[in-house]
Amino acid sequence: MKFERKDLLGMKDLSVDEINLILETAASFLEISTRPIKKVPTLRGKTIINLFYEPSTRTRTSFEIAGKRLSADTINISASTSSMVKGETLLDTARNLEAMNPDVIVIRHSAAGAPHLLAQFVKQSVINAGDGAHEHPTQALLDLMTIKEHKGNIAGLKVAIIGDIEHSRVARSNIYGLTKMGARVVLAGPATMLPRDIELMGVKVFSKIEEAIVDADVIMMLRIQLERQKQNIFPSLREYAQRFGLHPGNIKLAKPEVIVMHPGPMNRGVEISPDIADDPSYSVILDQVNKGVAVRMALLYLLVGGGE
């Protein structure tokens, strides 16, 4: 199978075959990162621009390392150093970058749909590295890869996603990815963090974490953004940690071999207790980061490296 897309904008558009192709390609790249000399010439002479309008350490570094290990030239533009502060529009920035002939533009933006706007106007490949509360497809792909490695198969698994679903692009991309791959997805969070009609995405919704994680094979904890407290979306961190945090007490409801995931950065002691986050019998959180590089290498390769 050949990867035919110009852009990777979201999990919503991907077929099961495409997801499998990306995961298989990623698996073949995994080994490169374990070599003493972690570099292959695959994308030599290609230029990748990381255009980040939102602060990010993990995702930006991951894309940069992925590009460099494939011998591409990677350039980072972050909001603080970009022309955005001078009031240039996204499209003008895009046209300027386009004029310099890069091969891929990786974009993160606080506005949902910004990568779609960019992809419409530039001829280069665009990868969505997170747009507002919409999608974060590379995170979902690395999550699928992590689950697959630990569980062998994704179909039939029960996956619980817990926390602020409303503001989470990770949740949306994972719901698309997991349901396409045949997993059963359940959600839990305070009612104020569950977006309207979310059930129509093919998930079951609970108002208590305990109900959602019963017999779960996988638990994904979402980061709670502290500033949401000011918007009265939850009353206090204390109550949130007590009612929606994952800790040694409630994790027993899940299957004994459950794995725990978190897209990071974690609020230790809020959505996840350090006892769980650091327990290698549950936590695969650092494994997710590891898979992130491989998935992003695979995507860069498939989008610009010929991909056959």
Next chain:
Amino acid sequence: MKLLLTGARLIDPSQNLDARLDIFIEDGKIAKVGPNLSKTSKSKDPDKITKIVDLPGMIIVPGLVDMHTHLREPGYEYKETIASGAAAAVAGGFTSIACMPNTHPVNDSRSVTEFIIRKAAEAKSANVYPVGAISVNSAGAQLTEFWDLKEAGIVALSDDGKPIMDAALMRRALEYAHSLQLPVIEHCEDVNLSANGLMHEGYFSTILGLNGIPSIAEEVMVARDILIAEYTRTALHIAHVSTAGSVRLIREAKKRGVQVTAETAPHYFTLTDESLQSYDTHFKVNPPLRSEQDVKAVKEGLADGTIDVIACDHAPHGRTDKEVEFEYAANGISGLETSLALSLNLLQDKTLSWPELIAKMTVNPARILNLTKGTLKEGADADITVIDPLREWTVDVQAFRSRGKNSPFHGRVMRGKATLTIVGGEIKYDDR
């Protein structure tokens, strides 16, 4: 100049007319309406030349009246000027338009009102009627000088775009305006409920990750304002109704005898929130495009008379306002040149009859604004629109007279078009 329009079907809901009638125009007024006028008029005025316009297959209606337009001048001339907006109006079949006060400066004083009226007179196109602000700078704190504004020429009051959150201010505005027979037009939106909202709240806002504007943001204010109007025994006009709940509240209020009237815009009975899936900012409008059930309810409201008026809510913008991230894009659709054709679709799906539709675009808005327009009565100003009901055309924003090329209908094939627009007896638009 004298004009004789012959051979068309004439529909004038203000006189319950729907028949094959001719119309004779003299000195800017409608001189006579009747069957087979051709012979009689010629014999009456043998010396003077009468231009005879034969209109077989066409429909003659009173000049269309749009009570909700944004003309952007003064302040945002790159989006629209009074002249370009008035030109767009006649191209869309509108002979009279009321322009909202959210210009820069806001039309909250006599000087701005007089400026608009002067510019409109210079444009020599559609009749332009300014709407004055309810509160100074539309800031929702202090009432403007209603008397002075009325004397300067405003026909209604509104803080359109900025709902009046202070219920006590709304009460005072309704009472004071009512004593002057000035209609008050309210943009119903609870800004706390709609805070940061970008589109209708529902399944599509959820999957698109865009902050939702719940239907209750509109309905809470519709309910509040109906209660205030009922209590103070004053008249209230509700702008751009978009939700099923609003339709229900207005229907119930009318049944109780509350003096409430309402309008909707073509996009609220044509498009749903599903259209936003491409993040195309041309679909971004406030109130937002709602669900399929809301569209159905709006149509029912039009059909049973709950909604009195179809208004464009013409909101022209420049490219720079729309070619940005969805979140940062301006709200609004440039509507004057597509409104009639979209409204004609209501005939095809049997929502409305011809006279019902024309009433909602002529005499109904004219009555709400206390204008002697929207009628073909003898002696009235000769404001006339001729519609070719079968004309097929493709929307091309580059061909718009409006400076606002922001239309989600670009490229759409339409059926029905205004082909002749006459204002004060003069042909202002001719596309026969």
